[in-house]
Amino acid sequence: xxxxxxxxxxxxxxxxxxxxxxxxxxxxxxxxxxxxxxxxxxxxxxxxxxxxxxxxxxxxxxxxxxxxxxxxxxxxxxxxxxxxxxxxxxxxxxxxxxxxxxxxxxxxxxxxxxxxxxxxxxxxxxxxxxxxxxxxxxxxxxxxxxxxxxxxxxxxxxxxxxxxxxxxxxxxxxxxxxxxxxxxxxxxx
Numbered sequence: 378x379x380x381x382x383x384x385x386x387x388x389x390x391x392x393x394x395x396x397x398x399x400x401x402x403x404x405x406x407x408x409x410x411x412x413x414x415x416x417x418x419x420x421x422x423x424x425x426x427x428x429x430x431x432x433x434x435x436x437x438x439x440x441x442x443x444x445x446x447x448x449x450x451x452x453x454x455x456x457x458x459x460x461x462x463x464x465x466x467x468x469x470x471x472x473x474x475x476x477x478x479x480x481x482x483x484x485x486x487x488x489x490x491x492x493x494x495x496x497x498x499x500x501x502x503x504x505x506x507x508x509x510x511x512x513x514x515x516x517x518x519x520x521x522x523x524x525x526x527x528x529x530x531x532x533x534x535x536x537x538x539x540x541x542x543x544x545x546x547x548x549x550x551x552x553x554x555x556x557x558x559x560x561x562x563x564x565x566x
Contacts, residue, residue, distance in 0.1 A: 441524070
């Protein structure tokens with residue numbers, strides 16, 4: 378991916394220095410403006426750069442969006458994909474299959490790229506499956522990363538979504554999604 382000037386600044390000052398080269402593992406929050414090309418950066422820059430920086434690690438890469446269609450990510454993936462031993466989700470059926478049958482990919486793939494939505498990660502039906510996937514992945518020696526692509530259309534989202542995007546608390550004291558991510562992070566950090 379050829380980076381635009383602002384994306385080069387992001388790559389050098391945020392992604393390389395504060396994400397890939399940090400000495401102490403901690404969550405990094407980088408809010409990027411609209412029309413920055415966040416989704417393309419996640420799909421065609423952040424994931425390949427992480428794979429390149431950690432060639433001997435086994436990593437699950439979560440790419441999480443508020444949008445309802447996973448093609449938001451998969452349609453932007455370059456024709457080259459991610460290379461050998463890297464499995465990535467192409468659509469909702471692929472994600473459901475992985476969540477129901479993770480053993481094969483956890484055994485044979487070095488990197489697993491999961492495109493998903495906040496709603497999918499937090500639904501009553503699939504949330505336990507994400508935890509089960511992570512429990513099994515941990516036993517296989519996987520680490521994990523998360524890229525959050527929150528979307529640009531906050532005025533059209535409900536109060537929970539807007540609260541998550543802005544980081545503001547909602548009537549319940551905190552965003553349901555933010556609270557769940559903190560729980561997920563604490564469980565698997």
